[in-house]
Amino acid sequence: MGGDDPFPVSGPRQTGLLAVCALLVLASATATVYFCESMTGGMPMPGRWTMSMAWMAMPGQSLAASYLSFTLMWLVMMVAMMLPAVARNLSKYRLRVAYFGGGRAASLTAVVAFGYFTVWAFIGGAVYPLGFAAAVQAMQSAAVARMEPSVAATALMFAGCFQWSAHKARLLERCRGGAACCSKLPRSMADAWRQGLRLGSDCGLCCCGLMIALLALASLGLFQALGNA
Numbered sequence: 001m002g003g004d005d006p007f008p009v010s011g012p013r014q015t016g017l018l019a020v021c022a023l024l025v026l027a028s029a030t031a032t033v034y035f036c037e038s039m040t041g042g043m044p045m046p047g048r049w050t051m052s053m054a055w056m057a058m059p060g061q062s063l064a065a066s067y068l069s070f071t072l073m074w075l076v077m078m079v080a081m082m083l084p085a086v087a088r089n090l091s092k093y094r095l096r097v098a099y100f101g102g103g104r105a106a107s108l109t110a111v112v113a114f115g116y117f118t119v120w121a122f123i124g125g126a127v128y129p130l131g132f133a134a135a136v137q138a139m140q141s142a143a144v145a146r147m148e149p150s151v152a153a154t155a156l157m158f159a160g161c162f163q164w165s166a167h168k169a170r171l172l173e174r175c176r177g178g179a180a181c182c183s184k185l186p187r188s189m190a191d192a193w194r195q196g197l198r199l200g201s202d203c204g205l206c207c208c209g210l211m212i213a214l215l216a217l218a219s220l221g222l223f224q225a226l227g228n229a
Contacts, residue, residue: 017087017090017091017094017106017109018087018091021083021084021087021090024079024083025079025080025083025084028076028077028079028080028083029080031076031080032073032076032077032080035073035076035077043056043139045138045139045145045148046142046145046146047145047146047147047148047149048149049148049149051135051138051139052218054070054073054131054218055128055131055132055134055135056135063132066132067125067128067129070124070128071121071124071125071128073124074120074121074123074124074125074127074128075117075120075121075124078117078120078121078124079117079120082117082120082203082207085175085203086113086116086199086203089199090109090112090113093108093109093112093195094106094108094109097109107189108189108192109192111189111192111193111196112192112193112195112196112199113196114193114196115192115193115194115195115196115197115199115200116196116197116199116200116203117200118196118197118200119196119197119200119201119203119204120200120203120204123204123211127211127215131215134148151216152216152217153216155212155213155215155216156212156213156216156217158209158212159209159210159212159213159216160209160213162208162209162212163209163210168206168209171202171205171206172206174202174206175199175202175203175206
């Protein structure tokens with residue numbers, strides 16, 4: 001083989017996986033746009049900002065339904081955002097399993113991907129109660145509402161500092177190297193599931209600064225304001 005990479009990301013054997021990833025990204029991006037358009041508008045708040053509809057239940061919608069709707073929207077958005085990045089790891093994982101004689105490369109890769117996005121769904125499910133509680137407090141207290149822009153600005157500064165930190169660099173190197181995904185060959189579906197969870201956890205930690213920035217902007221309805229400008 002010389003200096004050639006035995007596990008190339010692209011090639012004839014990878015066409016199917018890359019095509020599936022491309023279709024999923026296209027479908028999830030389209031669904032994300034739909035969700036965003038369905039949540040246009042918001043509630044004007046003291047302090048000259050607008051509360052995003054993402055934290056509010058629709059008319060006639062229960063709190064549980066609102067929670068599930070937000071988690072689904074979050075998951076779909078994360079598929080559109082993260083699948084292009086993790087596709088390289090999945091591609092190398094699939095080839096590694098096939099290279100060493102694994103007869104279930106496609107199914108094991110699918111389990112890894114499912115485990116990976118399960119972590120992102122869990123993160124979305126954990127985010128919603130925090131956002132909902134902050135929204136309720138802002139609606140009940142004008143003083144709290146006026147503090148929201150300052151809190152969001154502080155969160156953005158923290159996210160920026162994290163992005164430039166050595167800790168972020170180490171997490172990014174771990175994600176790029178695929179250490180959590182390709183270090184071991186799975187002996188079972190459970191092994192593949194655990195590797196997907198580990199990769200998703202690494203990715204989530206690496207992206208926490210960007211998530212904080214995203215939530216800080218979304219909580220003030222700034223994305224809706226930009227879309228209506």
